[in-house]
Amino acid sequence: MISIAVCDDNEITAQEISEKVKQCCPIEAEVSVFYHIKDILFSIHNENKLFDIIFMDIEFDVSSGIEASKQINAWHPDCQIIYITNYTNYFTSVYETSHIYYILKKDIDTYLSTALKKAIQQIAKINQYYLIIQSKQQHIRIAQSKILYLERIMRTTNIHTTDTIYQTPEKMDSLLERLCPWFCPSHRSYIVNGRHIVNLDRHHAILSNDTSVPVSRTCYESLKKTFARCIWADGMYFTNEEAKGEL
Template sequence: MLNIAICDDNSVQSEMIQTAVDHSLNSLLSYNLCLFHDGKLFEHEILSRHCPYDIVILDIELGNSSKSGIELAKQINYLNPMTQIIFVSQCLEYAPDVYVCRHTYFISRDRISELMESALNISLENLSTCSVEDCLYVKVRKSQYKIPQNKILYIERNIRETTIHTYTTEFQTSEKIDSILRRLPDYFVSCHRSYAINLKMASAIHRNSAIFSNGRVIPIGRTHYEDVKKAFTIINTLK
């Protein structure tokens, strides 16, 4: 199912956007749509869940108490590079400014109903053609699954089964952790004989554990701590 978020503090405009989305996608596929009228609440959501949305439709002006849509888009670019961002604004003077972040489309308010379908179609095309390097392919029983790397929190080995944990789903495979890690970027590291973690998704590293924003605590083995701590520090300096 496609996950879409709309963040717009203008209730009239957000209703226009939702209507345009429903009209464009209703007969194409199933989707879940989350509506945010508060930029701060939306920021908390994407930070705590590492932006679980496939498509985000953002207003640029979100009130004095919130970051701008452009600033939020920069955070989304880091948290989930695959997320497609569509800007909607009644202020055309912002159009040049949006190029400081990766985005898919800019729509002026008076053309929402006209251009939303095109913006969504391009977003869907981009999502469907994500590169192999952005995903982990695993065999689960007789089926093969494509898991976006930035959705993976950690990997756990239990006797003869390995479980790949994301925020919403678990995938079980017989493949060993070491074999899986060879197909993943360097920010996936072994932290224990039974665990590997995605350092980009970790909120904190302690001597005995890695903490994730969903409250999950993963053990760190004594012999792994220094390497994990060093790698975590390097990744966070790149943010």
């Protein structure tokens, strides 16, 4: 599920856009509506609400959607902003911000689907390299390159990174589906980042911070292949063929 916000000071228009988004969105989405810029900024900054896509009007009575988007860019640079306005004279000004699309309200039925698909495709690209989890009613974005391993204890998954430990109630299978191909189970209770393995035998994987993670007999062969395929140079990733184990 993705999280979408609509911000427009005309309540009727905001609700209409919200309904169109719900009908048009190709994947499951939670849609929130805001009528004032201060409210959406408060939700993002003070309540740590992470929206994947924001439909932002430009002209408000006492503020500017462009200025608000600059602030949102700073807080959450991966948020996909779609401007939706009655006016054409902002085509240049919006390029002061990072945004994915610009729609005139009169053309919403023509371009809404295209804008949503483009934003969702960009989110998918970004999410390849980040793991977004829910923890204590907050959404946390973790750089996958910093994750050492995940460990399931009772009903909690501990995500060990180079900096800290995050906790989430999400199950390992669900998390593994959103992780890059260099992550592999080493044990029924562990998922290891192959890029951080420095030594591997049939019983243990030694990671870059000297942590020893258990390796089970059933996981050893697949973990060994993942370890062998890992490309250690910064900025390098698996090819599609490598991810499928075809090389």
